[in-house]
Amino acid sequence: MIRVAVLGATGYAARELIALLLRHPEVQITALTTRQEDQPHLGDVHPTLRGRLDMQLQNLTTAEVAHSADCIFCCLPHAASAAVVSELLAADCRVVDFSADYRLNDADVYSQWYGVTHPDADRLGKVPYGLPELYREQLQGARLVANPGCYPTAAILALAPLLKSGAISPEGIVIDAKSGVSGAGRSAKAHLHFPEANENLLPYGVGTHRHTPEIDQVLSNYAGVTTDVVFTPHLVPMDRGELITAYANPGATNSGNDGLQTEELLAILRQHYADEQFIRVIEGIPGTKSVAGTNYCDITVRRVRGKVIVISAIDNLIKGASGAAVQNFNLMYGFEESAGL
Template identity: 65%
Template sequence: MVRVAVYGASGYTGLELLRLLARHPDTRVTALVTRQDEAPHVDEVHPALRGRFDLRLENLSPEQVAERADAVFACLPHAASAEVCRPLLDAGLKVVDLSADYRLTDRAVYERWYNITHPDPDRLGRTPYGLPELFRDQLRGADLVANPGCYPTATILGLAPLLEAGLISTEGITIDAKSGVTGAGRNPKPHLHFPEANENCSAYGVGAHRHMPEIDQVLTGVAGGPVEVVFTPHLVPMDRGELCTCYAAPVGDATTEQLQDCLRARYEGEPFVHVVPNPPGTKDVAYTNNCCVYAARVRGRVVVISVIDNLIKGASGAAVQNFNLMHGLEETTALA
């Protein structure tokens, strides 16, 4: 039985993570950590969890957490997460970090995009990227895993097999992405208020979204040559879900069926990635750890559509999937 602590348990990601851990047979949640001085019972913060955990959210030091737990899920903002992860890792705990702090391999790239000095730079480039479908062998037994961003998860799973197979060009990839408002977190912000978000669709982070270098980095590794995408996210008036439509130039004369066959071959046997015969929608994956992908040849271009639940496959579900691999457990535990 693995004793688990959760940092940032008060947010939407923390809620979904606790829902999954509540049914995980090989874990026992022993600490919920907050940066606030108050210590509310988890029932007060997440009424949906009433009766599942008799725990309070506490402002604990890393040393206190290390006494109570063997493993940690860090659901914290960038920089704050690495500040916590560093002493926990030094104390011998295993950590799944859901922030961006260990995803990028280049310190200069991180500091340019996040405009902050990295708190734990020595681990950059040595931390496996937590996308099991591409990097499973690196995740088994790891002490630290960088959980991917939600947009990179959907995008990379859709594009990576076609780049690996040389069916699409590394140049000119455009990503049109849409996500529900939970992707922006639980803290109130003016543009997330109901009168602002309802019946509205808006682009944000145009040319400056921090997931862009993460997508570039992973796809560059997959393709074996430089990839720079144009990535534009949009906020849509729904609670959860994410749909990414990617456009790429084909290499050769691959048909829709050949593109689909490439995806099917790459993901054969994968428990959570499903190649579907028609363009998928967000409801097809809601409340699951699944990703549905579809590809087509349209007027001389390749169109790839990928959907996930941003809170599960895009965050907490992927974190549990990685946790299972880190601890030698069945990968689908608590997720299937």
């Protein structure tokens, strides 16, 4: 049994993570932390977990956390996370980091998009990116994993195989993304107040969303090209689920002038993901409801006029956060990749 702790256990991704860990045959949860001064019971913080784990959230020092657990799931805000993670690694813990701190390879790009100096810049570029479908070998046995952002997960899984195969061009990629409101976190904010967010479809972060450089970096590195994606997220009046509709130009290596057609594009995806248990390449159209509550990513592709349209759907809290974390944890420890999922 691996003793695990969850740092910053009050959020939605942490709630889903705890629910998954409670079902995992090789895991014992030994600590949950919060920075709130009172030390609330898990069942009061997450009523849906009432009766499943009799444990209080505590204000623990990093040393106390390191003492109590072998593997730490760190759900702290960016910058705060890296400061803790480096200490945990020094204390010989393993870590799955939910923040963006170890996703970008370049400290300057990090500073530019996150507005702070990186607290552990030396480690950047050496931490595997927690997308098993792309980087499984690097994740096996890893001591620290950078758990991906939700939008990058959906976008990269959709686009990476087509980009690498040359079926789409790296230039002019548009990613129109839609997410349920849980993706915006648990803090009550004016625009997320029910009567504001309900019955509202609202673009946000147009041209400024922090997942942009993450998508560019991973797509570019994986496919050996340089992308410059235009990424526009939208808030959808639903709890969970995320869908991206990506528009790309046909790639240079395409057969003939017109590029690949729908069937050929589907074949590339099917072949790429043939052995992946959590990727479902489908002929129909993905919708968020078909993946809600699961670790699946549904993907399809269409050739429409001069564009290739790739559509993918995930549950932002599971495949986009906690499920991916458990999948990475399993790879780190050599467990069955689907354990707990």
